[in-house]
Each structure stands twice: as C-alpha cells, then as structure tokens.
Amino acid sequence: RAVTGADLTVVCTDDDARRMRELYGASAEQLVVIPNGFDETELRAPLPGEREAARASLGLAGDDYVAVFVGADWGPNREALAVLTERVMPALAHEGVKLLVVGTVTRALAGRREPWLIAHGEAPAILPLLHAADAGLNPVLSGGGSNVKVPTYLAAGLAVVTTPFGVRGYAPLEPHVVVAEVETFADALRARPAGHGARGTRAPEALGEYAWGRLGERLGEDMERRLRSAAGTKGAA
Numbered sequence: 001r002a003v004t005g006a007d008l009t010v011v012c013t014d015d016d017a018r019r020m021r022e023l024y025g026a027s028a029e030q031l032v033v034i035p036n037g038f039d040e041t042e043l044r045a046p047l048p049g050e051r052e053a054a055r056a057s058l059g060l061a062g063d064d065y066v067a068v069f070v071g072a073d074w075g076p077n078r079e080a081l082a083v084l085t086e087r088v089m090p091a092l093a094h095e096g097v098k099l100l101v102v103g104t105v106t107r108a109l110a111g112r113r114e115p116w117l118i119a120h121g122e123a124p125a126i127l128p129l130l131h132a133a134d135a136g137l138n139p140v141l142s143g144g145g146s147n148v149k150v151p152t153y154l155a156a157g158l159a160v161v162t163t164p165f166g167v168r169g170y171a172p173l174e175p176h177v178v179v180a181e182v183e184t185f186a187d188a189l190r191a192r193p194a195g196h197g198a199r200g201t202r203a204p205e206a207l208g209e210y211a212w213g214r215l216g217e218r219l220g221e222d223m224e225r226r227l228r229s230a231a232g233t234k235g236a237a
Contacts, residue, residue, distance in 0.1 A: 003030070008226065010219065012036045012145050013169035032222045035169055036148040038155045040211035045157025045197035046131040054132035058100070058118060065192050066098045067161070068133035070126065070152070073104035076143035080166075081105055083139045083182055089116055091186040099137075102129050130156035135193055138162035139185055146170060150177065151210040157197020161188045172206040 003009050003024040009031050011017045017033050020026040046054070060066060069084060071077035081101065089099050099117050101109060106119040123129055130136070136153025138160065146169030153160045160177035163185075167174055180188040196203055208214060 006030065008032060008223070010034050015168060016145060032219070034215050034219050035210055036146045036151070037210035037212050037215045038148065038151045040155065040213060043127060043130075043152060043155035045195075045203070050128070051131050051197075054128045057128070058132050060098065060132065061096075064096055064098050065135075065189070066100055066133040067135045067137050067189055068100040068102060068130060068153075068158070069105075069137045069139075070102045070130075070149055071105035073107050076140055077103075077105045078108050079141055080139045081108055083141070083185070084137065085109070085112070085114075085117070087182060088139070088185045088189070089114070092116070092189060095190060097189055100129065100133055102126065127156065130158060131197075133158055134198065135159040135161055135189065135195070137185075138166040139182060140166040141182070151207060154195070154203065154207050157195050157203070159193035159195040159198075161185065161193065170210075172209065173204065176204040176206065 003020060003026050007030070009020060009026060011020060011031060011033055012035050014033055017031045020031055055066070069081060071081065084099060089097070093116055097116060100120060101118065102120045102123055104122055106121045109117065109119045112119070120129060130153070136149060136156070136158040138147050138149045138153070140147050140163060142165070147166050150160060150162060150167060150170050150173060154173065154176065162177055162179055163182065164179055167177060167179060178188050178193050
C-alpha cells in the first residue's frame, strides 16, 4: 500500500527498483535510484602520522597486514564474518595478516582468542580504526540493498576486497576494488593489495558520485523536477 500510494519511492540499487516493479507494480516514474554512499565530511585517507598512531593504539606490528571488517549485528554480516573466521583467516594464520572486526557484529566472536583476531566492538569514531587497516573486507553473500562498506572503505583510502555479491549497486566502483569469490578471498589478501591512501594517489574519481552531498543533490533535483511537472499539470488543468 505504501508503494502504491506514494508519488515517489527511493531505492538504492537498480535490482531493488526491479523488485519494486515485480512485487508491487510500481511504474518507472514512481521510482528513483539513489545509491548508498559515504559522509565526505568525515571520511578521508590518513594524513601523515595518523596511520602510525592508529596502528600503535591497537598494538600492531609494523609489518602486519591489517584487514578490517565493519558491521552491525545482523544475519548477512554474521554470515560474512563466519566466512572470514572459518574459511579465510585460518589459511593466512602464519602470514602476518590480522583481522580487525569493528561494530556490534563482534558479539558473534564471544570467546574467540585467535592471535590473528582483533575484536573492537562499537566505536564512536570509526575513522582511526579504518586508518589502522590496509584493506576493507566485504565478503557478503546475502541481503538486500547494497553494502555501504564499499564506498566507506574506499573513502578512507583502503584497498577493498569484496565478493561479487558485495559490490552490487556499485558498478562504477568495480574497477577500483578486488572482486573475489569466497574460495579465492585468502589469495586476494595474500597479495596484500594497497589502497590509494597507501599509494599516495587520489581517490577514484567515480567515488565522488557516492558522497552524501552529491547524492542529496541528485535526489533534490529529481524531486524538484517532479514538483515542477506536477505544478505544470495542475496549471494546464
């Protein structure tokens, strides 16, 4: 009833728009796709010295390769975390790779004490934890919408390793991330990919389209167009 009665329904991927049409008969004119994005006023690559300070606060060695997984405590994130702890990290246990888990999804790690695991829990400021990492992980296999982890990690200057499912909704960002099936996730990390922050290069140009400010402009422009059209229709009547 909500979709049918609304003048506009906002979805975050083309797949979600397709499902709205299939499930609820929404017309193309009733839908607008505005992706999930990141807060460009908060997220950035580390400044000189910030990476070292962030790593020191976590007791990391200089040659540790740190992969971070950020997530709230819900099914698809628990499933993804299980992929990392049961299938990916054991294969890298003696290769200097550490897994940093941030967010309420760490509840699923109660009692675990593997030497490669750092469970941080919720954090009032996530940026210093992202700056401590080399790569952001998104081994998600299920769920709706899109995974905001992808632009978040990129905005913080990290390399990104994601499943094909995890990068849905972000086709323009695919050339700038490592896409790997679960079976090859460990190999992707073994290669120790470096993000633009570590390389000292600029963020991918395509990332700018996922900044909250730009997404807000797009939604505002779409709504403005619709209001002008509605006003013109009323005037003609």
